[in-house]
Amino acid sequence: MNKRALRAASILSIVLTLLSARLSVGAVSPDEETRRLLEKSLSIVEIDKEIGRIREQHEALADTAERTAERLAEREAAVERKREEAGRVLRSYYMGEKDMLLAALLHFDSLSDLLAMLDYVQLLFARDQHTLNDYMAQYRELKQNYEEQNRELELLKATEDELLKQRNRLAALQAELDSELDGRTDAERLRIWMDEMNRYWETAGLREVRQYFRALADAMQQLPDWVQSNDDYLTIQGLQYTLVIPEDGLNAFLREQNDLFMNFSFGFQDGRITAGGSREGMDVQIAGHYTVEDEPKNGLVFHVDELRFNGLYLPDTTRRALEKEFDLGFYPHKIVSFLKATSVSISDGELKVTLNVGL
Numbered sequence: 001m002n003k004r005a006l007r008a009a010s011i012l013s014i015v016l017t018l019l020s021a022r023l024s025v026g027a028v029s030p031d032e033e034t035r036r037l038l039e040k041s042l043s044i045v046e047i048d049k050e051i052g053r054i055r056e057q058h059e060a061l062a063d064t065a066e067r068t069a070e071r072l073a074e075r076e077a078a079v080e081r082k083r084e085e086a087g088r089v090l091r092s093y094y095m096g097e098k099d100m101l102l103a104a105l106l107h108f109d110s111l112s113d114l115l116a117m118l119d120y121v122q123l124l125f126a127r128d129q130h131t132l133n134d135y136m137a138q139y140r141e142l143k144q145n146y147e148e149q150n151r152e153l154e155l156l157k158a159t160e161d162e163l164l165k166q167r168n169r170l171a172a173l174q175a176e177l178d179s180e181l182d183g184r185t186d187a188e189r190l191r192i193w194m195d196e197m198n199r200y201w202e203t204a205g206l207r208e209v210r211q212y213f214r215a216l217a218d219a220m221q222q223l224p225d226w227v228q229s230n231d232d233y234l235t236i237q238g239l240q241y242t243l244v245i246p247e248d249g250l251n252a253f254l255r256e257q258n259d260l261f262m263n264f265s266f267g268f269q270d271g272r273i274t275a276g277g278s279r280e281g282m283d284v285q286i287a288g289h290y291t292v293e294d295e296p297k298n299g300l301v302f303h304v305d306e307l308r309f310n311g312l313y314l315p316d317t318t319r320r321a322l323e324k325e326f327d328l329g330f331y332p333h334k335i336v337s338f339l340k341a342t343s344v345s346i347s348d349g350e351l352k353v354t355l356n357v358g359l
Contacts, residue, residue, distance in 0.1 A: 033180075034190065035312070040177045041194035042201060043315040047170045050317035054166060058159045065152045072145050078138060166317070197312075205309050208282045209322070212264065216275075217326040219257040224334035226253050234335075241339060241355035243332075250351070268346045272305065283310050290330070290344045290351075298340045299331035300353065333358075 181187040227233060227243065235242045247268045254261040264277030264284075276285035287306040293299060304319040332339040332355050340358040344351070 038197055039312050040173055042312055044173055045198045046315050046318045047166055051166050054159055054163045058163060061156045061159060065156055068149050068152055075142050075145055209284055212284055213322050213326040215258045215260045216328050219254055220328055223330055227335050239357040243353040245351045247349050268351050269348050271346050292341045292344055299329045300341055300344055302328035
């Protein structure tokens with residue numbers, strides 16, 4: 001950690017320690033107000049980053065849509081040419097132009113003439129069939145291109161809407177923060193704290209959080225093998241399997257996977273999974289839940305409901321970005337290929353997963 005990050009960490013630690021020490025229960029205290037201001041400042045930083053991510057996605061989608069439109073124009077021209085060729089073929093049949101060939105087959109002077117005529121007719125009809133088949137194939141491809149373009153335009157519209165939503169959200173949050181700071185005698189000091197805290201988050205905090213998420217994602221890849229070697233957690237009744245993982249078993253597994261979890265522990269309570277730990281003056285707390293999803297593949301998908309860094313809540317945009325970047329899911333088919341998750345529940349101290357045989 002560089003000197004600037006250490007200095008920021010020291011200042012932020014002092015600020016949060018003072019806030020925690022003076023925190024009162026009941027009515028909103030000045031310290032709680034200050035904590036909320038720090039959270040809003042951090043949220044502004046994170047939402048601004050989300051806007052940057054959405055803008056990049058929007059630009060990439062716009063480029064893709066433009067290339068698709070160009071390809072579509074070329075395909076339309078090619079299909080039009082094939083349509084004209086197919087039209088000539090069909091007209092020749094309807095107008096009786098091919099009847100002359102059929103009549104010629106009935107009037108021949110020698111066997112060699114007949115065989116030559118048969119070869120010619122066969123070649124001609126094969127060419128006509130190829131023209132019609134080629135037209136139909138290009139028409140189907142053109143239709144797929146239209147459908148692809150519609151999907152891209154819908155996604156482009158969705159990103160435009162999300163971009164506008166986050167910009168409005170950022171503007172409202174910034175206005176709210178400015179309004180709350182306006183007139184405060186300690187406004188300048190608070191702005192300094194916010195700047196220091198935001199720099200600390202950018203230089204050290206985010207890296208720490210991502211390190212935990214990366215370690216968890218790596219560990220979850222090994223969980224199916226661990227379940228196989230700890231089959232006492234798995235019970236079978238007919239075609240139904242039940243997997244019950246106790247929190248002490250999960251914590252032991254994680255600590256086997258990475259020493260980072262020596263100061264980090266998981267808990268199952270109140271229908272949620274909680275995880276948290278501290279090191280080097282940084283405290284990370286996570287809360288979330290699993291849902292059973294069938295697309296794109298069957299498994300348990302983890303949703304981050306809360307994320308706190310040194311007592312400050314991070315916004316939903318940060319949580320979603322981490323969910324996209326790191327897969328904390330559990331996929332039963334990696335235990336046995338024919339298993340599918342059908343339900344998941346959390347009771348005090350246990351994670352229970354019901355599995356069925358997928359036929």
